[in-house]
Amino acid sequence: MELTRRDALAALAAGGVVLGGGAALTWEELRAEEGGNRDGAALDDREVETLAAVATALYPSEATGVPAFVETYVVGRIRDRRAYAEGVKSALSTLDSYAESWYGGRYAALDGGARDGLLREVGVATAEPNPDGLDPERLRYYLVNELLYAFYASPAGGRLVGIENPQGYPGGTESYRRGPER
Amino acid sequence: MNPGADRRPSDRVDVCVVGSGPAGALIAAALAERGRDVVVLEAGRRFDPDERLEQMERSIRPGGGAVWEMGGERDAFTSTGERRYPLNAARVKGVGGSTLHWQGMVMRLHESDFERRSRDGVADDWPIGYRDLRPYYARAEAELGVAGADDNPFAPPREEPFPMPGFRPSYADSLFAEACGRLGVVTHSVPNARNSEPYDGRGGCVGYGTCKPVCPSGAKYTAEVHVARAEEAGARVVDRAPVQRLEHDRAGETVEAAVYATPDGRTYRQEARRFVVACGGVETPRLLLLSKSEKHPDGLANSSGLVGRYFMDHLFAGMGGRLDEPTRQNHVGFITSECHQFYDDPGRATAGIPGADADFAPLKLEFLNYAGPSPVEMALSADEWGDDLLASLREAYGNEIGMGALVGQLPRAENRITLDPSRTDDRGNPVPAIRWRIDGRTRRTIERANEIQRAILNELGVEITWTVGPENTGPAFHHMGTTRMGTDPEESVVDPELRTHDLDNLWIASSSVFVTGGAMNPTLTIAALALRAAERVDATL
Ligand SMILES: Cc1cc2nc3c(=O)[nH]c(=O)nc-3n(C[C@H](O)[C@H](O)[C@H](O)COP(=O)(O)OP(=O)(O)OC[C@H]3O[C@@H](n4cnc5c(N)ncnc54)[C@H](O)[C@@H]3O)c2cc1C
Ligand code: SF4
Secondary structure (H helix, E strand, C coil): CECCHHHHHHHHHHCCCCCHHHCCCCHHHHHHHCCCCCCCCCCCHHHHHHHHHHHHHHCCCCCECHHHHHHHHHHHHHCCCHHHHHHHHHHHHHHHHHHHHHHCCCHHHCCHHHHHHHHHHHCCCCCCCCCCCCHHHHHHHHHHHHHHHHHHCCHHHHHHHCCCCCCCCCCCCCHHHCCCCC | CCCCCCCCCCCCEEEEEECCCHHHHHHHHHHHHCCCCEEEECCCECCCHHHHHHHHHHHHCCCCCCCCCCCCHHHCCEEECCCCCCHHHCCCCECCHHHHCCCCECCCCCHHHHEHHHHHCCCCECCCCHHHHHHHHHHHHHHHCCEECCCCCCCCCCCCCCCEECCCCCHHHHHHHHHHHHHCCCCECCCECECCCCECCECCCCCCCCCCCCCCCCCECCCHHHHHHHHHCCCEEECCCCEEEEEECCCCCCEEEEEEECCCCCEEEEEEEEEEECCHHHHHHHHHHHCCCCCCCCCCCCCCCCCCCCCECCEEEEEEEECCCCCCCCCCCCCCEEECCCCCCCCCCCCCCCCCCCCCCCEEEEECCCCCCCHHHHHHCCCCCHHHHHHHHHHHCCCEEEEEEEECCCCCCCCEEEEEEEEECCCCCEEEEEECCCCHHHHHHHHHHHHHHHHHHHHHCCEEEEEECCCCCCECCCCECCCCECCCCCCCCECCCCEECCCCCEEECCHHHCCCCCCCCCHHHHHHHHHHHHHHHHHCC
16 A cells, blocks of 8 residues: 555645645755754654654555655644644654664664564553653654554545544545445 | 633623523523623633644544543532542533533424423423423524434424434444334434534534544534624623622622632622523532522522432443444444434334333433444554554454433432532632432333343344443433422422522523433523523513
8 A cells, every 4th residue: 555645635634734735845845944944843864764764663564655655744744833843853862862772773774673672662552642751651642643643544544444534534424424345 | 812811890781691601602692682781701711713623633642631621620529429420521611611522412302301290200390391492492403503304203393494404324324224124113313413514604514523522623513603693792701700609689689790710810790680600500500509698598599409409411321342244433423313212102112122111211222423443543542553553453443333322310309419518629619519320210211222222233233242231321411400490489490481589680591400301412402491591581681
C-alpha cells in the first residue's frame, strides 16, 4: 500500500489544516517561509530523518511512501504551532540521545529491529501519553500517538483495517450505509 | 466572553436566567425576541467553536485532558447510596450546557408517560398531558433542528412533518431489520437533533463520528445556537458567573436578586423582575437548597420538602457480540434505528419473542452504529505498533454488533440530591450529594430488555460476548424529578406553568420538573416545556 502526499493532506484537512491551494508543503518550503530562522517550527534534516524512521517502525510494513506522507502531515501540523513543534523536536532529540547512549548511534541509523527494540526499551509501549510527562510519556504523545493518529484517523490507515471513514475523519454520511465489499 | 470581560451586573432587568443549557438558552432567546431585557448567568465558560477540532482530537487521543474540562473543585460532588453516580460524566458546565457533549437523540414522550398513575397504578400523573405539550414539541423540533421520518408506528400522534429528512438506516440496521422481521419485531428510524442537510445556518453532518462528546462541524445541535439567538436579540450572557444563591424580599415571597461570583473573586447581585432557574437536574435543586433563609429555612421553594427528592435517570441495558460477517461500525457516532414497540407494553409477545406477565417500566431498544472498538482509539492506547498492531486492529474491528436500551425508573423519594455539609466546592459552598438506587421494577425491566435483545441477537446469529444487565447497568445521564411539577403545593415544587408554588416570580426550566421520566431521552421535552414556560413568564411581565 502506497501512502501519498494526498493521503496526508486528507488527514490534515480532517484536523482543520487546509493549506493554500491544497498543495503539500515540504520542510524545505517551510524553512524558506520562516526565512531560515533557526527558531522556526521547521525541523532540521536530522530531525526529519529521525521522524521518518520512527514512522517506519510504527506503520505496518506494507505501507510504502512513509517519508513523504510524514513530511506533508507534520509540516502541516506544526506550521504556526510553535509550542507543538517544540514538543516534537524535543521528543526527537530525547529519542536520539537514548539511541546514542544505548546503541551508540543515531536512531535513524539503527536497523529495523533495533528501532523497534529501542522504543520498547524506553517504555513507550505502555507509557501514558502526556505532553508534559516523563521521557516515555512525551515520546508516546508527540511521536507515537501523533503518527498513529495521522495514519489510523484517516482513510489511508483506516482502509487497511476495513473502515474508510474512521472516527476523526469527515468521510460523509454514505459510508455508514454501505455494505461490505464482497 | 474573554477573561477581561465585563461581568458586572446590568441594571434590574426583566428576566434573569440562571444556566445556558437548552432550557435556559431557549427561554432567553424566546424572551429576548419578544423584546424583554434578559441577562443569562452561566457558571461555565464559553468554548470557542474554533477549539472544536482540537477537542475532537483530544476526545480520540488519550492524554489531552477532559474535553469539556469537567471535574476538579468546582464540580466536586459526593455519591452515596447503593449505586455510584458518575455525575461529572453526566453533564457539562459551559455556554450551551450539557448539549455540548450530548448525543442528540430527541423523542417525544408517549401519552402514557403523563399518566403513569392512571394507567399502571404507580408513581403519579403529570398535571399536564401530551396534548398540552404537543404544539410545543413541534416548535421544539423546529428550534433544535430535528431530522426524522414518519415511519414509527409507535410514536405519539403528530401532524407536522419533521423539519429535516431523517438519517437513512445504517448497514447494520439492515442486518437487524431482517432478523427482527422474522421475530415480528418492528424497527424504525429515530429522530436526531443533527442536520441531515443544511439547516438554520449550520451545515449537514459530515461523518466525523465523534458526536459524543464533540461535533466539530456544528451539525449536531448545541444550545449555543439559542445563546447566539438570544444575544442577537439583545440578551446579555455572562459566562464564568456561577450563581451562589437567590435572595428574596423581606416577606419571602419574591426573588430579588441572583448573587453570582466572577473569576476575579468578586460577587455581584443581578436584580430582575422574574427569575428562571435552568441549571440542570442536580444544580437546580442544589441552588434552591443553597438559597435557604430565615423565611425558607429548608431552602427556597421547598415548603413541600421535596426539593432534591425523586431523583431519577434512565438505565442502560445492552448486549452485543460478534457476527461472522462485517458489520461496518463506527463510521458515524449516532443511532439510526430503534424499536419502540415494547415501550407501552414491555411484556407483550411477538411472533418470535415470548410475552412476560409482570409490571414493567417503559423501555425502548436501540440498534448501535458504534459497537466494539474504534480502530484509531484502540491504536492510540495499544502497547504495540507496526504489523502487530495492524493484525490486532483487524482482529478486533469489523464484526462487532450490539444493541442498547433505555429503561425508565420510578420516582422514589429516597433517591435524592442534598447538600454535603462535609465538603465544599471552589467557592466554599457545600457540594451536591447524590443518593441513588434502583428498584425492583426497574431491575425487572432491564432483564426484560436483555431478554428481547438476546432473542434478536440469537436470531441474527451473533455470538454474544457482553451484556449490560441489572448488575452492571448505569445511568443514561438524564437527571430528572428533583423539583417535580404538580398542582398541590404539599406534593410538588412547581405548578403546571413551572412557577414555584412558594415564590411568585421564580420559574424552573429543567427535567427536574418531570413527574415521571418515561424511557425517552428527555431534552426534547425539556425544550418543549421551556418554550411553554417562556410564554407564561412573558405573560406576567
Ligand atoms: C453524554 C451525554 C449524552 C446525552 N445524550 C442525550 C441525548 O441523546 N438525548 C437527550 O435528550 N439528552 C441527552 N443528554 C442529556 C441532555 O444533555 C440534557 O438533558 C440537557 O442538556 C439538559 O438541559 P438543561 O438546560 O436543563 O441543563 P444543562 O444542559 O445541563 O445546562 C445547565 C447549565 O447550567 C449551568 N449552571 C449550573 N449551576 C449553575 C449556577 N449555580 N449558576 C450558573 N449556571 C449554572 C451549568 O454550567 C450548565 O451550563 C445527554 C447528556 C450527556 C452528558
Ligand atoms: S457524525 Fe457526529 S460529529 Fe460528525 S458531523 Fe455528524 S454529527 Fe457531527
